[in-house]
Amino acid sequence: MSDHSAVIFERVSRHFGEVKAVDEVDLEIKGGEFFSLLGPSGSGKTTCLRLIAGFDRPTFGRILLYRQDVSTLPPYERDVNTVFQDYALFPHMTVGENIAYGLMVRKAPKEQRQRRVDEMLDLVQLSGMAGRKPSQLSGGQRQRVALARALINNPKVLLLDEPLGALDLKLRQQMQVELKAIQKRVGITFVFVTHDQEEALTMSDRIAVFNKGKIEQVGSPAEIYEHPATAFVAGFVGVSNLVGGDLAKRMTGSESRFSIRPEKIHLQKPDEDTVPGQIVADGIVRDVIYLGLYTRYLVELTGGGDLVVVEQNLETTSMDVLAARGQRVRVAWAKEHMRQIGG
Amino acid sequence: MRSKASLGLKLAALGTLLFLHIPLLIIFLYAFTTDEATYTFPLPGVTTRxxxxxLGRTDLWAALTLSLKVATVATLAALILGxxxxxAVYRSRFxxxxxxxxxxxxPIALPGIVTGIALRSAIGSLDIPFSxxxxxxxxATFCVVTVYNNVLARFRRTSGSLIEASMDLGANAFQTFRHVVLxxxxxxxxxxxxxxxxxSFDEVIVTTFTAGQQTTLPIWIFSQLTRPRDRPVTNVVALFVIAITVIPIFLAQRLTAESSDTGGG
Structure with missing residues (x-):
């Protein structure tokens, strides 16, 4: 364990009665990184965040913050702050009072509070809004206030609990870029909980993929996407074709399971020559979904099994691709794009 | 768009209002009558004496003071306990x-007479002197409910993460209560x-069972019915009670109406 580990989980479990929400998790988050906890709802990612914040205590195991054991400390004695999913802005206070709250309860001098609030408003691009009430703000603006309020104490770690969930797509994408920029600027470790794999891939330095209270894989976005360690990761992050058993044996000569991304598969005419060394299979196009930028095909292979194939519409029109329905095709891909999957 | 109320509806509304408020008007009227023993109409004369x-009736002042004291203490107890x-009911599952x-x-749904008898027998069997x-x-048995209901409804409307947010930002339990919950x-x-x-201020039934020989204002007014002395004095008192109670009820309505827009945050 290196000296600049921000958060360390040592065999941490959190049980709710019979349910193991977090099950013997080991995790190390480095100082200054943008780290995402990714997983479906109920996978334990939010519980892990609450354990770091101190709203909940581990049933077993230890949590270290910069080498200090905080497992039993209350939230107000931990050097972490949280951006809540519903923002949790104090409705009876102005924007300025909300942001200053962390300094106010620590009895910081008035001038310092004023200066820091102005700095924070500047950071989140809300200068001049200090006098408004939260009810007068849009969703995106509330989000920024929640961020400013959580950053004013200069926490060692900032926890974000699906903070973009309530925003519409355009605003969400804009905030993703902005959050990342703010994180670079303040240099604080961000721990970001999300169920949106695209969001995690866009923003994170590293990602931990959660499933059923356990971590399936930790790695950079590229590692997670290109080298999924388990079938769950391959299916949850992006779309994957999982091939195993007889079908795998016919294609590769081995029964061991592999995954292949839909965009790595090419569609060819059945009589077209194949590149030597590629994996090929014949089948019929059962379904075509035209999505503008690209088209998704469902190919039923001769002898059983389906593959999803995605091709960009570089030169084809919607008329061309929709005409493919029911046609015989050959699918082909280079061996290097296949990933052996355990489990 | 709301359509205009029909004539029939307007008349019905007016009728209801008159039905509710004519008795109050009569009280007002007889506070000025010159006849001290009976209510006759039309008034034989008008006086402000x-x-x-x-102002000179000491028995009245003693009753009023007792009622105000009881209402104040009962309300304070209700605020804390409620x-x-x-x-407890909102925050934890037990x-x-x-x-x-x-x-x-x-207690607020039970007839006051039941609460009264129950308290009376408890007081009697425990040998507690009336005081x-x-x-x-x-x-307090019914005052606690009003505070409890109001506060519980407010808790249910406010976001649960507010308290967590306050603790997260460094506030201890006391600071969180003072700056966020309160x-x-x-x-x-x-x-x-x-x-x-x-x-509490106008309670008669439960008070009858728990007061012993003490006289609160409602009991004083009640006793004036059977032993009238200077009957219009009762009307003057009733007039003041109306004036004093209308103000808080008006304010309470305003307060709850206003906060229902912004309570969610």
């Missing part, structure tokens, strides 16, 4: 939580408290 007469009960909630609300405190305890339930406390005060 009963107002001066009222808020604590609401917080065995029998719904039963506790039901039992808290029960100021026996009246306060009687009133401001958020303040109007609910005020509304619940004013209602509790008003309920």
């Amino acid at each position: 009963w107002f001066g007469e009222t 808020t604590l009960a609401a917080a 065995f029998g939580r719904d039963a506790v909630s039901f039992l808290l609300v029960l 100021f405190w026996t009246i306060v305890i009687g009133h 401001p958020n339930i303040a109007t609910a406390l005020l509304a619940g408290g004013m209602l509790a005060f008003a309920l």
Whole structure:
């Protein structure tokens, strides 16, 4: 364990009665990184965040913050702050009072509070809004206030609990870029909980993929996407074709399971020559979904099994691709794009 | 768009208002009559001497003071107990939580006569002498409910993560209560408290069983029916009571209406 580990989980479990929400998790988050906890709802990612914040205590195991054991400390004695999913802005206070709250309860001098609030408003691009009430703000603006309020104490770690969930797509994408920029600027470790794999891939330095209270894989976005360690990761992050058993044996000569991304598969005419060394299979196009930028095909292979194939519409029109329905095709891909999957 | 009310509806509304408020008008009228023993109509004469007469009645002043004291203490007790009960029921899940909630609300639904008899026999069997405190305890049984209901409704409307957010930002439990919880339930406390005060101030039935020989203002007014002395004095008192109670009820309505727009945050 290196000296600049921000958060360390040592065999941490959190049980709710019979349910193991977090099950013997080991995790190390480095100082200054943008780290995402990714997983479906109920996978334990939010519980892990609450354990770091101190709203909940581990049933077993230890949590270290910069080498200090905080497992039993209350939230107000931990050097972490949280951006809540519903923002949790104090409705009876102005924007300025909300942001200053962390300094106010620590009895910081008035001038310092004023200066820091102005700095924070500047950071989140809300200068001049200090006098408004939260009810007068849009969703995106509330989000920024929640961020400013959580950053004013200069926490060692900032926890974000699906903070973009309530925003519409355009605003969400804009905030993703902005959050990342703010994180670079303040240099604080961000721990970001999300169920949106695209969001995690866009923003994170590293990602931990959660499933059923356990971590399936930790790695950079590229590692997670290109080298999924388990079938769950391959299916949850992006779309994957999982091939195993007889079908795998016919294609590769081995029964061991592999995954292949839909965009790595090419569609060819059945009589077209194949590149030597590629994996090929014949089948019929059962379904075509035209999505503008690209088209998704469902190919039923001769002898059983389906593959999803995605091709960009570089030169084809919607008329061309929709005409493919029911046609015989050959699918082909280079061996290097296949990933052996355990489990 | 709302359509205009029909003539029939307007008349019905007017009729209801008259039905409700003509008795109050009569009280107002007879506060100025010159006839001291009976109510005759039309008034034999108009005078304001009963107002001066009222000021001089020491038995009335003693009853008023007792009623104000009881209402104040009962309201304070209700504010503390009602808020604590609401917080317990809202914040934690424990065995029998719904039963506790039901039992808290029960006294206001039960006929006062039942509560009164129950308290009377408890006081009797425990050999507690009647005192100021026996009246306060009687009133607290239904005052707690009004605060409890108001505060619980407010808790349910406010986001649960507010308290976590406060603790997260470094506030301890006391600071969180003072800066976040209290401001958020303040109007609910005020509304619940004013209602509790008003309920206690005009309570007759339970008081009859728990007061012994003491006379609160409602009991004083009640006794004037059977032993009238300077009858219009009662009307003057009633007039003042109306004036004093209209203000808090008006304010309580305003407060709860306003906060219902912004309570969610």
